[in-house]
Amino acid sequence: xxxxxxxxxxxxxxxxxxxxxxxxxxxxxxxxxxxxxxxxxxxxxxxxxxxxxxxxxxxxxxxxxxxxxxxxxxxxxxxxxxxxxxxxxxxxxxxxxxxxxxxxxxxxxxxxxxxxxxxxxxxxxxxxxxxxxxxxxxxxxxxxxxxxxxxxxxxxxxxxxxxxxxxxxxxxxxxxxxxxxxxxxxxxxxxxxxxxxxxxxxxxxxxxxxxxxxxxxxxxxxxxxxxxxxxxxxxxxxxxxxxxxxxxxxxxxxxxxxxxxxxxxxxxxxxxxxxxxxxxxxxxxxxxxxxxxxxxxxxxxxxxxxxxxxxxxxxxxxxxxxxxxxxxxxxxxxxxxxxxxxxxxxxxxxxxxxxxxxxxxxxxxxxxxxxxxxxxxxxxxxxxxxxxxxxxxxxxxxxxxxxxxxxxxxx
Amino acid sequence: xxxxxxxxxxxxxxxxxxxxxxxxxxxxxxxxxxxxxxxxxxxxxxxxxxxxxxxxxxxxxxxxxxxxxxxxxxxxxxxxxxxxxxxxxxxxxxxxxxxxxxxxxxxxxxxxxxxxxxxxxxxxxxxxxxxxxxxxxxxxxxxxxxxxxxxxxxxxxxxxxxxxxxxxxxxxxxxxxxxxxxxxxxxxxxxxxxxxxxxxxxxxxxxxxxxxxxxxxxxxxxxxxxxxxxxxxxxxxxxxxxxxxxxxxxxxxxxxxxxxxxxxxxxxxxxxxxxxxxxxxxxxxxxxxxxxxxxxxxxxxxxxxxxxxxxxxxxxxxxxxxxxxxxxxxxxxxxxxxxxxxxxxxxxxxxxxxxxxxxxxxxxxxxxxxxxxxxxxxxxxxxxxxxxxxxxxxxxxxxxxxxxxxxxxxx
DNA sequence: GCATTAATTTCACTGCTCGAAAAAAGATGT
DNA sequence: ACATCTTTTTTCGAGCAGTGAAATTAATGC
Numbered sequence: 001x002x003x004x005x006x007x008x009x010x011x012x013x014x015x016x017x018x019x020x021x022x023x024x025x026x027x028x029x030x031x032x033x034x035x036x037x038x039x040x041x042x043x044x045x046x047x048x049x050x051x052x053x054x055x056x057x058x059x060x061x062x063x064x065x066x067x068x069x070x071x072x073x074x075x076x077x078x079x080x081x082x083x084x085x086x087x088x089x090x091x092x093x094x095x096x097x098x099x100x101x102x103x104x105x106x107x108x109x110x111x112x113x114x115x116x117x118x119x120x121x122x123x124x125x126x127x128x129x130x131x132x133x134x135x136x137x138x139x140x141x142x143x144x145x146x147x148x149x150x151x152x153x154x155x156x157x158x159x160x161x162x163x164x165x166x167x168x169x170x171x172x173x174x175x176x177x178x179x180x181x182x183x184x185x186x187x188x189x190x191x192x193x194x195x196x197x198x199x200x201x202x203x204x205x206x207x208x209x210x211x212x213x214x215x216x217x218x219x220x221x222x223x224x225x226x227x228x229x230x231x232x233x234x235x236x237x238x239x240x241x242x243x244x245x246x247x248x249x250x251x252x253x254x255x256x257x258x259x260x261x262x263x264x265x266x267x268x269x270x271x272x273x274x275x276x277x278x279x280x281x282x283x284x285x286x287x288x289x290x291x292x293x294x295x296x297x298x299x300x301x302x303x304x305x306x307x308x309x310x311x312x313x314x315x316x317x318x319x320x321x322x323x324x325x326x327x328x329x330x331x332x333x334x335x336x337x338x339x340x341x342x343x344x345x346x347x348x349x350x351x352x353x354x355x356x357x358x359x360x361x362x363x364x365x366x367x368x369x370x371x372x373x374x375x376x377x378x379x380x381x382x383x384x385x386x387x388x389x390x391x392x393x394x395x396x397x398x399x400x401x402x403x404x405x406x407x408x409x410x411x
Numbered sequence: 412x413x414x415x416x417x418x419x420x421x422x423x424x425x426x427x428x429x430x431x432x433x434x435x436x437x438x439x440x441x442x443x444x445x446x447x448x449x450x451x452x453x454x455x456x457x458x459x460x461x462x463x464x465x466x467x468x469x470x471x472x473x474x475x476x477x478x479x480x481x482x483x484x485x486x487x488x489x490x491x492x493x494x495x496x497x498x499x500x501x502x503x504x505x506x507x508x509x510x511x512x513x514x515x516x517x518x519x520x521x522x523x524x525x526x527x528x529x530x531x532x533x534x535x536x537x538x539x540x541x542x543x544x545x546x547x548x549x550x551x552x553x554x555x556x557x558x559x560x561x562x563x564x565x566x567x568x569x570x571x572x573x574x575x576x577x578x579x580x581x582x583x584x585x586x587x588x589x590x591x592x593x594x595x596x597x598x599x600x601x602x603x604x605x606x607x608x609x610x611x612x613x614x615x616x617x618x619x620x621x622x623x624x625x626x627x628x629x630x631x632x633x634x635x636x637x638x639x640x641x642x643x644x645x646x647x648x649x650x651x652x653x654x655x656x657x658x659x660x661x662x663x664x665x666x667x668x669x670x671x672x673x674x675x676x677x678x679x680x681x682x683x684x685x686x687x688x689x690x691x692x693x694x695x696x697x698x699x700x701x702x703x704x705x706x707x708x709x710x711x712x713x714x715x716x717x718x719x720x721x722x723x724x725x726x727x728x729x730x731x732x733x734x735x736x737x738x739x740x741x742x743x744x745x746x747x748x749x750x751x752x753x754x755x756x757x758x759x760x761x762x763x764x765x766x767x768x769x770x771x772x773x774x775x776x777x778x779x780x781x782x783x784x785x786x787x788x789x790x791x792x793x794x795x796x797x798x799x800x801x802x803x804x805x806x807x808x809x810x811x812x813x814x815x816x817x818x819x820x821x822x
Numbered sequence: 823g824c825a826t827t828a829a830t831t832t833c834a835c836t837g838c839t840c841g842a843a844a845a846a847a848g849a850t851g852t
Numbered sequence: 853a854c855a856t857c858t859t860t861t862t863t864c865g866a867g868c869a870g871t872g873a874a875a876t877t878a879a880t881g882c
Binding site: 004005006007008010011014015018038039040159168169228230245246247249250251254255259261262263264265266325328329330331332333334359362363364365367368369 | 415416417418419421422425426429449450451570579580639641656657658660661662665666670672673674675676677736739740741742743744745770773774775776778779780
């Protein structure tokens, strides 16, 4: 039954993981800094870094690099990741484009392949084939780096099944119910993981804003969809890719506006770009949603609303109302200390905030706890990529390198 | 920073905790059973049980007790908790009654004091005084057991503050914003903990139904209030008493029926006993809710609805609709494998199920994952008490006994 | 009585952390 | 130039907890 026994093996794994985690968060560090940062003794840090260096996982950095010359005592030598010991391939699959990035173990972007995606892409080419093609191309172009490829991680939108190995539903056409994760893993003999985009947003904003590292945060993406990722005191909620957060498809209004997902009254149907456009142009709620909204059109609508255009302003009010009620309902179940709004819709937060606040004010939790802090992160560059990368590299740290192959004999 | 270092101390704590946990769940066990159950080696079990026995935390049970005489080899001697090493005082404070129970470390009920509660109880007597009186009475009546009292745990309804030390709001009059936890802790020099009733329901149903031990479960209480507790793969969600689940006060209908909490449109205002009654008798939605509904009146309404009474049936339909939409919205954020319905309303589940199902069918998550299993546990005897007791005893196991005072020298 | 069987304990060994003391590597002062 | 300071790292000797294998213990069966 219980496989939670703690022994010297788990002690080593835990403490090596602490060291690697500190390096992952803070970058290269001296051994002394590692000791204070992890709480381990200097003696243990010496032993652990010695082992890690012997295993080529980390390297002693040239002291020439950082000339912190204004010290008095013995100058510190920093240790940092050995960039060449591993690499990860990161797919971001979206409704209208796919991107494959190769990053080394130090988190440096090595190469990138972008491909447009259309509604027929995965009907013409099975997802596994599509991904394998790109991955092979990457291998051909970067033989050195991909020889140490350790993981493939894929970011998608939609609902994952319980074990997180495939999609049960996705707004990306012909991607659901295809066992491409397994097929890719078999074809390349690699660990392949699947990640819900919304969850990565939460992961990404944690790495981007260090003050939120240990807080409970709900990160809301507003743009072509509405999605949410949650962290609880620094832990990503729903470990193991389970616990799908389908905030965008939470019901806002029984029998309401038609959503891209085919249901009616989802928050997304009011607050995603296509929903706002539909309201602004008085298109009937039951009209089929536009498949994709050009960014400039959405931006233009924001500008018009800011300039005082009645119809545009009303559309954002309706969107804010949907988000506000959704947040209020979410707060009854999960009560974060911060709410982050990111994505294209973050630019329009000011237009929606009044309605969001008004909806929240009508909930018990907000009356008692006060309104939560709602922060817009407007110019997030690539929170999804960052989240995917950090999650994957961290998984390599903890799963593959922290539990070390025992050292046989140190000469 | 990081205080997560693993050392021999944390190893001991972890493994002793495993042993105590196995005994807590399964009752008295042989050492061999403990070894297979925890995954520890026989040698370690010998060492650990030896220490625990020396510290009087567990005892070797008389082999006379259980005559499993049909064995061939050396008969096993069971070890079980030493009931006299500790005790816990458990308060359950409700809108109309309070109950104080004394249980020993083995989980046996020793004594109990019940007191009615009225809306003026805590206005006349400060909560801390009220509790202290009962606790002193208990001490006077049970000097032996209370001499080893280790914890006081209090179950309440309402919203706790972030650190779980006091209530920010409660349907129990004059209980919020009174620092009675701190005062009681100071007066008796004991650890006093406060628990949200909804959370304990989740804890309790885990102990009551072992098949749900490792599942993700949402336990919904329907009765004088509507409340929910959630477990995630066997973990109670929202550790440290944070993450209040205010399911009953999730908004169902903007500007809808008046709730006891003072807000409008809460699920509770439609689905709690007073809400159902209000609908059945066509009382306006804005009428002040009845302070308490006699159980027989609610039962009578169920009977009438089952007999085909139109108004009563309609009231339960409305209640089911509120619960169904609430669950659907909850599912967008947290997706349990089972939904348990308990409390007086569980008897009426059949009357509400059609509407619940219909509301759930309109959500994306249910269309993809299928409808969740909804199970009524009708005759739960005391899930709250059970949950409060197990949580408290388990806390004593893990916090006080697992991290042992080092053994000085074994003779 | 003696072999058989199953539960526990004992023993020798391993791996990990820790505190204290020693060593290392420049900076500073005369 | 050389001794002295200061700060970073490493070394060394415990101590502790877990493990597998072997030994011990306590009944049952013939």
